[in-house]
Amino acid sequence: MDVMSSTLAPPARIGKVGVGALGMLAAATGTLESVVAPTLPLLQRELSISPAQGALLSVVMLVTGALVAPVAGIMGDRRGGKRVLIRLMAVVSAGGLVSALAPNLPVLLAGQVLQGAMVGAMPLSFILVRKHLPPGQTQVAIGVVSGLFVGGGMLGTLIAGPIAEGLSRHWMFAIPTLVIILSTLLVHVLMPDDPPAGAATRIDWPGLVLLSGVLLTLMLVLAMAADIGSQPIAVGALVVVLAALVTGWVTVERRAASPIVDLRLLAQPAIWGSYVITFAVCAGTAVSMFLVPQLFAVSGDGYGFGAGSTDIGRYLLPGTVMAAVSGPLGGIAARRFGASTAVATGIGVLSATLVAVAFVHTEVWHLVVGKALIALASGVCVTAMVIKAATSVDHGNTGTATSLVLVVRVLGFAAGAQVSGAFLTAGTPAGTDVPAESAFVIGFVIAGAVTALSLLAVRTLSKGAKE
Structure with missing residues (x-):
């Protein structure tokens, strides 16, 4: 400081x-x-x-x-x-x-x-x-x-x-x-007043409009990704529009006297590493958020529990509690052991639990415990990523760096939910509305693999500035 x-x-x-x-x-x-x-x-x-x-x-x-x-x-x-x-x-x-x-x-x-x-x-x-x-x-x-x-x-x-x-x-x-x-x-x-970080500058309105367009189009692409087989032209057109908006935004930001997002900030290893890890962790977590309630509700051939909405709410409550305590726990772990260690541990627990749930889900408590561990590990990781992004930049960029982590979090959840829905749709035999058990297994395994791959980006976190 x-x-x-x-x-x-x-x-x-x-x-x-x-x-x-x-x-x-x-x-x-x-x-x-x-x-x-x-x-x-x-x-x-x-x-x-x-x-x-x-x-x-x-x-x-x-x-x-x-x-x-x-x-x-x-x-x-x-x-x-x-x-x-x-x-x-x-x-x-x-x-x-x-x-x-x-x-x-x-x-x-x-x-x-x-x-x-x-x-x-x-x-x-x-x-x-x-x-x-x-x-x-x-x-x-x-x-x-x-x-x-x-x-x-x-x-x-x-x-x-x-x-x-x-x-x-x-x-x-x-x-x-x-x-x-x-x-x-x-x-x-x-709360005491906090003065602006620097002298007042003109707002980069073209960059702001283009950034909003990029985010909105990206969310539309993620929402329609599952329908690419039935609407390839529409999805393809959105991808083209997205590419054009990204290109335009980068061009404007490079030339702007006071860019809405300094691209040099995004180039810092600790920053882009935080975004990559956040996306992977949230995508993997979203798979469990979508598939676990479906697995509770489904009554398939030899699997599932046929649970109603009230029972599912009770089963998910421990996971919600773990998500709530994961924030303070992530902050304590980041302060005591460092963000990199907290994130690596969280990713290890998260990926291992996702794979374990894929093969061990014959009892209600298997899913209850698994969902609680997933929520805890995911929350620790995301909190540590927010902390790392905040403390890797100067005070004048704290809001920019942390807000983009939160946006990436939203995009990761959206991507994971869409992929999960696609897996269940593809794994549902014709003439029935009950997915095959293999669809759940494949979804959990892929989520675990994607989450584990984010470990490759953990080493970049040590390259950022520290408070």
């Missing part, structure tokens, strides 16, 4: 109080983010929407988040993390209130689009954590904030249904939104 940053930094005690407010905000946003998924059947029934419209409702916030996160991180680096965070949370709060009051699907979709801005809160929180805490405490604080966001997601999944059924669907949006408003006020009062 440079001398000027150390001089301007407030006392650690103030920073810790502010981090507590950031953690409360992370938990509230995680709760609001997760209330739609478990109540989708109820929303479809009450709003008279089709399954296709329900699918749109479930992903629109994800798409918005992928677009907003890098923009928020970049703006936080240049304009000050607290200043941008407060304004972003005003947008999220407005979205939550719109969703709470929505009388129909179009209004609810508008609210979800505004809520998607919440993904940008994470890189902005990391900017503030890094500026207002000593280096030795930064890793754990980032892990705590990340873990509370996941914990909030777990809470939202558990309470959304009872609130929607006991009160109304309006309150499942309104309650976490009110907590977000309170948390934002606490952050405003308790």
